[in-house]
Amino acid sequence: MSEEQPGSRASRYTVLPATAAASPVIHELEIKRSRFIGHLVRVQTEAGARAVIAGLRREHHEARHACSAFILGADRDVMRSSDDGEPAGTAGLPMLEALSLRETRPASDTLLGSESPGTVVRDLSDVCAVVVRYFGGIKLGAGGLVRAYSDAVSATLDRARLITRQRMVMTGVDAPHAEAGRWENELRTAGYPVHQTRYGSSAATLVVALPDDGRSGSAFGARIASITAGQADVRTLGTEWVDLP
Structure with missing residues (x-):
């Protein structure tokens, strides 16, 4: 259980388990000698998300970048991202899209059944993603960075258990x-x-x-x-x- 979200239109959405607030889901990719370490953390507030990001920056102080994205609320009305020094649009936004476009359950599983048959639900929220990059000396280019940061979040999500709130x-x-x-x-x-x-x-x-x-x-x-x-x-x-x- 948790705090109210007054006035929300949604009556349910998808989240990480409560344990992911203290124990992030972590997965690492290596791409052309650069290490991309994905972290997924359950958060409830913007201040909480920013504290997670700041904490991972301190933990990985030798890393070149700690790019981030987070989504909050039943209606997902708070969405933020940061490239943290990567070229604009190559990290934070692809990460945010990987979170926001994640298919969480078929429409037939919704309570009210308002979606059309064959559609899917994308309602993942209360989640902060941080991808820490240790630069390996080989530049990836804009397209390569977009793929790397998106894939880092998606691969970490593949290892996460998701539940309904x-x-x-x-x-x-x-x-x-x-x-x-x-x-x-x-x-x-x-x-x-x-x-x-x-x-x-x-x-x-x-x-x-x-x-x-x-x-x-x-x-x-x-x-x-x-x-x-x-x-x-x-x-x-x-x-x-x-x-x-």
Whole structure:
């Protein structure tokens, strides 16, 4: 789970696992004796992305360049790149395109199915790519640099596990203490994992995360009415972004 992204149009997008915030995905290519070391890091803010870039520059202080690109937000409304001394347009922009054009899942896997059959989804976000270059003495030319930086990001992405980040409606089901355990078991059996159970003085609240897709709420309401014989008090607690397994 994480912070809200108010007003976002998207209800889901693709990210690196949370572990990639502290443990980057790294892959190295050697092209005409130059080393291109790709790093992919999960980030949530522009300040966080810039801190990652600065940290890798310090770590690889002997490298000629540490070029970068990052995308942020469910709607991918923040996209930045830097050539870090390479000829303009030969590093940062190709890296950004490798991130933004990455095909993450078929359209048939979307919740609302609004895309046309045969199309693909490109929704990778909350990611910072840094390619560190150790110059090998042979110039690659503009075209060679574009290919090298793009390939470095793409090859690193090929080694990354990607997951779905979903906006969820957190729904509270108030249950008598004596019924909470049974209701929770029946919800789990019906395919509604209980996110947590909060015990109060007079009742327990089962918190269930539902996809914010405009359809799941009514189906859940019918299921909980069946499980509880209409006794449950169901209320909306808010929305959160959740990484799906």
